Amino acid sequence: MSEDAIEIVTRLGQNARVAAEQLAVTPGPVKDKALRAAATAVRDGRLRLLEANARDMEGAAHLRASLADRLRLDETRVEVMAQGLEDIAALPDPVGAVVASWTRPNGLRFERIRTPLGVVGIIYESRPNVTVDAGGLCLKSGNAAILRGGSESFHSSVAIVEALREGLGAAGLPKTCIQLVPVRDRAAVGAMLSMRGAVDVVVPRGGKGLIQRVLDEARVPVIGHLEGLCHVYVDGAADLEKARRVAVNAKMRRTGICGAAETILFDRAAVESHMPTILDDLITAGCEVRGDAEVCATEARARPAGEEDWNTEYLDAVISARVVDGVEGAIHHIHRYGSRHTDTILTENEAAASYFLAHVDSAIVLHNASTQFADGGEFGFGAEIGISTDKFHARGPVGAEQLTSYKYVVRGDGTVRP
Amino acid sequence: MSEDAIEIVTRLGQNARVAAEQLAVTPGPVKDKALRAAATAVRDGRLRLLEANARDMEGAAHLRASLADRLRLDETRVEVMAQGLEDIAALPDPVGAVVASWTRPNGLRFERIRTPLGVVGIIYESRPNVTVDAGGLCLKSGNAAILRGGSESFHSSVAIVEALREGLGAAGLPKTCIQLVPVRDRAAVGAMLSMRGAVDVVVPRGGKGLIQRVLDEARVPVIGHLEGLCHVYVDGAADLEKARRVAVNAKMRRTGICGAAETILFDRAAVESHMPTILDDLITAGCEVRGDAEVCATEARARPAGEEDWNTEYLDAVISARVVDGVEGAIHHIHRYGSRHTDTILTENEAAASYFLAHVDSAIVLHNASTQFADGGEFGFGAEIGISTDKFHARGPVGAEQLTSYKYVVRGDGTVRP
Numbered sequence A, B: 001m002s003e004d005a006i007e008i009v010t011r012l013g014q015n016a017r018v019a020a021e022q023l024a025v026t027p028g029p030v031k032d033k034a035l036r037a038a039a040t041a042v043r044d045g046r047l048r049l050l051e052a053n054a055r056d057m058e059g060a061a062h063l064r065a066s067l068a069d070r071l072r073l074d075e076t077r078v079e080v081m082a083q084g085l086e087d088i089a090a091l092p093d094p095v096g097a098v099v100a101s102w103t104r105p106n107g108l109r110f111e112r113i114r115t116p117l118g119v120v121g122i123i124y125e126s127r128p129n130v131t132v133d134a135g136g137l138c139l140k141s142g143n144a145a146i147l148r149g150g151s152e153s154f155h156s157s158v159a160i161v162e163a164l165r166e167g168l169g170a171a172g173l174p175k176t177c178i179q180l181v182p183v184r185d186r187a188a189v190g191a192m193l194s195m196r197g198a199v200d201v202v203v204p205r206g207g208k209g210l211i212q213r214v215l216d217e218a219r220v221p222v223i224g225h226l227e228g229l230c231h232v233y234v235d236g237a238a239d240l241e242k243a244r245r246v247a248v249n250a251k252m253r254r255t256g257i258c259g260a261a262e263t264i265l266f267d268r269a270a271v272e273s274h275m276p277t278i279l280d281d282l283i284t285a286g287c288e289v290r291g292d293a294e295v296c297a298t299e300a301r302a303r304p305a306g307e308e309d310w311n312t313e314y315l316d317a318v319i320s321a322r323v324v325d326g327v328e329g330a331i332h333h334i335h336r337y338g339s340r341h342t343d344t345i346l347t348e349n350e351a352a353a354s355y356f357l358a359h360v361d362s363a364i365v366l367h368n369a370s371t372q373f374a375d376g377g378e379f380g381f382g383a384e385i386g387i388s389t390d391k392f393h394a395r396g397p398v399g400a401e402q403l404t405s406y407k408y409v410v411r412g413d414g415t416v417r418p
Helices: A003-024 A028-044 A046-058 A065-071 A075-090 A128-140 A151-170 A187-194 A208-217 A240-252 A275-284 A293-298 A307-311 A326-337 A350-359 B003-024 B028-044 B046-058 B065-071 B075-090 B128-140 B151-170 B187-194 B208-217 B240-252 B275-284 B293-298 B307-311 B326-337 B350-359
Strands: A098-103 A109-116 A119-124 A144-148 A178-180 A201-205 A230-234 A261-267 A288-291 A318-324 A342-346 A364-369 A404-415 B098-103 B109-116 B119-124 B144-148 B178-180 B201-205 B230-234 B261-267 B288-291 B318-324 B342-346 B364-369 B404-415
Touching (some): A003 A119, A046 A075, A075 A128, A119 A208, A128 A151, A201 A208, A230 A326, A240 A261, A240 A342, A261 A326, A275 A318, A288 A293, A293 A318, A307 A326, A350 A364, B028 B151, B046 B151, B065 B151, B119 B128, B128 B178, B151 B178, B201 B208, B230 B240, B230 B326, B240 B261, B240 B275, B240 B342, B240 B364, B261 B275, B275 B318, B307 B318, B326 B342
Parallel strands (some): A119 A201, A144 A178, A230 A261, A261 A318, A364 B404, A404 B364, B119 B144, B230 B261, B288 B318
């Protein structure tokens, strides 16, 4: 594999991850604004687009007639592309939709909420319209897109992505939400497939040859259950008694399970009111505390925490403790060090709770409840095969339902497609 | 990778595929009967189970105390395993549940129905209870399971799988629904991951080291869109006018799209009543027909079809045609040659339609409607990035919703886990 392609795709992946984090919490109307502005940019820029396409067609003399036809743009096809973006804008926002909700006998209220996958890589042939569809659908679904079109359509793709990015800019979104692999090197495909963690899913679109080539490099999909580096965030507006109860339960009920808390974060506003009592509760329960300077200044029995403590799943009676600046500071710490498994906020402030639940990108986010509820049985799933930290297919507890796929059954009455 | 491990895992994969096909259409009560019978077998066989576990414990002197504890079985733990199987039996059957349904303006009625994934490979550490949970959950969700537990728990796993298989036998299900990798070779893990197509998903369950090792060998997941080798089956009870209309539309509306029909299957009961007219319609519309001996005997303009014709996605004005023995014969042909993309049955017989819709394992199955409806726009998805022939994550048209994941939001009131 060429070093260049790997370096380039790696950089695109890093940009995409940052853009994806912002896009995941972008409201639907903003994404729709970007889509409609992109449609306008496609229409207004049609001459530039047709010029770029003409350059591609010059280099495409070797293509079969059917492939050359798919590559070719004209005024009508450009209008269809613009219309397609407006159609996507008109769809309901899939992100944030409550897919299911239920209450358990202990009063816990569960919601399953749709979230973006993150970074989607799309590999396709020399079809300019796929650039528009793929870019538009990824934007709508809150995913950052890395596009790798066929090399014959390179100039057309560049011009189309430019129009899509005009739309992003008009809505105040980063241009890195939609990126084109800027090399014609085939190694970019292999690089994309090997970037597990940086790219969340690869979608090949095209003929049998292309798909087969992608699948040849793919492996059997995996539902991964990585470590549970779970956080408890004690907000300044936490109820002290609830916070004491939940903090000790989250750490000490069973220390060896993946839902056990490993780090406790205190809001600066909770340092005097909550921190001393809660740390004393933990130490009294037999827990070792490793704290930052502020924690150690308050609690003499705490040992100083090193950088590696924020990254450690102790699975033992040890907890790291740190003071952060409010809910924003907590989210920053959790995204930097967490494993996107299970995190809880303790607060009576509904606005802070909502912000935390919406912004923390973990399989399970809780409000005023213990992280030890991360368990299929506690969810009412009966049993589980594990807790998925993947976003693809199954996230959170993997019970019988998560081991299923689906199919579409369609009934007509001699119905034909016009 | 050791040749032995590959050969063994390949054979397990083939057995599992056959078992999965049967399990996918096994009614819920039969699966539950197997689960309850397995619970009884675990209870009744507890002495044998404890003996096997004692042999494992003898060889486990080198294990850390916490790992040895996870490996160890006693009467109580055996009872918990039996109870776990009964709990799984008591859950509702996830397979066949209608997840969503809607009607389009043209009258087409859509249902999204839960189906099993197929073959699930589970890789875990030396924890006997995981053998029970994983085997039980796979059975409940209609999946064939290939289990690869830690080598220290080998004898316990063998004894537990034997009990699970007693349950399968009591319900008349093949024992190959649950298989244990019979070698301690680590290469079995790599072999399982490389068997794309034979194994539908791998679930690693265990400590950080195990998961990391599995993920190191994994690649970025792919939503694959393989070819559309779509079939039209004309049942003896088809309405002739509907069948003529749909057959010509399915093949000739656009021949180059993945939803275009490539093979037409005639029920033996439709050979005189339907076949001549429909073949004449197709030929009149400009389609070349490649038929089996019975087709060629009826229609002089048909050319003889070779074996490769049943495997060919023409994407052109060509169709292969064959006479089959009723709906069973049609399903047999479709599973042997199809690409599990889109297939339709034309019939006025509701029982035949239901059987076809339930048994044909394709992303889209239609009744009295054209295969050319295989399109995100026609489904009401607005746009699509492709049609997935994968079962993992997204199946059928991939629109904005299919590019999302989900998370669980849980609200409590200082709620702790007892």
